[in-house]
Amino acid sequence: MDDERAQPWQLLTETEVYNGYTRVRRDTYRLPDGSVSDWDVLDQGDTVAVIAFTDTGDALLFEQYRVGPRALVRELPGGLIDTGEDALTAGARELLEETGHRAAALFHAGSEWSGANSTRRKNVVVAAGCRRVADPHWEDGETGVVRTIGIDELVAHLLAGGLSDAGEAARGLLVFTRASVADPVLRRAQERVRSALERALRSTPVADPVDEFALFWDRFDPADPATAHAELGRLLDACGQEDARAAFERASLYDALGEEEAAIPLYRQALDRGLAAPHRTQAVIQLASSLRNVGDASAAMALLRTVGDDDPLIAPARAFLALALHDDEKPTAAVRTALQTLAPMLPQYRRAVDAYAGELASLARIRAIAVGLVVQDGRVLLESYPETDRHGEFLRAPGGGIEFGETAARAVVREFAEELAAEFDDAVLAAVTENIFDSGSGRGHEIVHVFRGRSPQLAALPVGERLPVRDSHTTVGWYEIAALWAADAPPVYPVGVLDLLR
CATH class of the missing domain: 1.25.40.10 (Tetratricopeptide repeat domain)
Structure with a gap:
């Protein structure tokens, strides 16, 4: 049996049956036994998949939706090889387009047939020393996210079968580790790949546990x-x-x-x-x-x-x-x-x-807010808004918006609880002021109810320490009232609040 040779088939006709994103033709063959058989063939161009490693040895993946599995799939960057391109040129181009990265060195790890009824050769390119040089430039029909994973995670990902090009990638990595390369960037990548493959071979495979909780939620x-x-x-x-x-x-x-x-x-x-x-x-x-x-x-x-x-x-x-x-x-x-x-x-x-x-600018509207003044030992508790490219630093009495159907007195108590996790007791209305201002995000118009009160929790805040505001990037702290009148002091809002502290 071993000395027998398989016989080639005789092509009789070929007919195009579909020409869309993929071209399909029907080939008719005469087999060695004399019978005639029809075969559907995918007439496809060659592709390249890029196993890309950054300077730190991490691998780049492109996560996108795939209509076959109807799911998000993490894949190697890659695509069709254009007319006149070789695999290395196409790999460098696809890497830049899909991830915005450029490689310091490239290695062609060969190719394989896509399938028994396909004309496509799937090439693998290893790209080492990749650095981000631009934003990705995706074609029509491409959307996704660039992901970075460790090399051990990449090997596990290839073995798990969650990658649509896992087979050729595993073969390409094996070819790469056995090759003789002179480029120092490729040699560093090669050593990392060898170590990762050795670690994967030494580990004892463990069956994935059944996720009983996922089954519970399916039955819920x-x-x-x-x-x-x-x-x-x-x-x-x-x-x-x-x-x-x-x-x-x-x-x-x-x-x-x-x-x-x-x-x-x-x-x-x-x-x-x-x-x-x-x-x-x-x-x-x-x-x-x-x-x-x-x-x-x-x-x-x-x-x-x-x-x-x-x-x-x-x-x-x-x-x-x-x-x-x-x-x-x-x-x-x-x-x-x-x-x-x-x-x-x-x-x-x-x-x-x-x-x-x-x-986007804030909507032009009049906003009713309620703020609270907590005064202790010649100091007042204020919220600091740091300087940005839109405004300089300014200070504001803590508080916030009055909700529909809510009194101003109730609002200031709620705002202290929500923003500072603190009580605001014995609230007494000190003034109602109008605050009209321009900021980088638009023009503001506030009707401000200013309350005096006390807060046991905030009274315990040491001078010099800051307390983060829960729904903002700001903090509150104590400020000497006398120093707030200085010419170089940041402005205090709402307008007129300093007069209430005299």
Whole structure:
């Protein structure tokens, strides 16, 4: 049997049956036994996939939606090789277009057939010493996000099959590690790849555990809360989950049943006990959403602003931040946040949308606010707004907007509680002042109710220390009243408040 040779087939005809994004032709063959058979062939151009490593040894991936799996897929940068290009030229071009990075050195790791019925050769290029030199420039129909992962994570990602070009990438990495390369940049990358592959081979494969919680949420029926609570309790007992994860899952169940008041302390408990990623960011988002639903938009905003720009859940965090800003009567900031989150998904208009969002001015409206004066030992507690490119530093009495149906006296008490987690007692109206001003974000017009009062918590704040305001980038602290009259002192708002401190 081993000395027998396979016989080639005889092509009789070829006919084009479809010509769209992919061309399909039907080839008719006579087989060695004399029979005739039709075969559909994908007539496709060659492609290149780029395994790109940064100077620090991390790998670049391009996350985008794919219509086959109908899901977001993290892939290697790459695409079609244009007419007249070789694999290295095409790889460098695709890397720059999709990620904005340029490589210091390139290596062609060969190619393979795309499939038994395809004319395509899939090339692999290793790009080392990659640095960001420009913004990505995506073509029509391309949207996504550039991701950076460690080399060990890349190897695990290839082995897991979550990458559409994992097969050729694994083959390309093996070719690269066996090649003789002289370029020092490629040699450093080669050593990193070898070490990562050795670590992967030494590790003992462990089957992925079944996510019982995901199965629980698939079965969850909001119309039967008693069964849901009982089932979750049995699951937590059986899994032996740590306190932080148990608190998070219980909070999520209360949240899903619309019982935010019960969910909030459990979310806080989970975070305080060191809930690990990715559930930690989920808990932050869900806690913020619950706080917003019970009317504490300020606390929601403060929480959501702790989510880092590189967090995989930054987009949903920004979406909930926009909702909280809207509830806090900051519609312009809400729209700006929503548009700036959406902009990266609009490759043709990304820069325009981002720029217009940054230029949005606050709506021209009269705003009623209530602020409080806390005075102690010749000092007054004021909120500091740091200098920006739009305005210099200024100071303001703590407080905020009066909500519809709310008295000014109730508003100042609520604002102190929400923004500073402090009481404001014995509030007495000292004045009503009108504040009309111009700022970098537009013209403002405020009717300000100024109250005198006291706060046990804030009275204990040491002189020289600052207390962050929960829904802002600002802080409060003590200021000597006499020094506020100096010519070089920052302005104090609302207008006329210093006269009340004489």
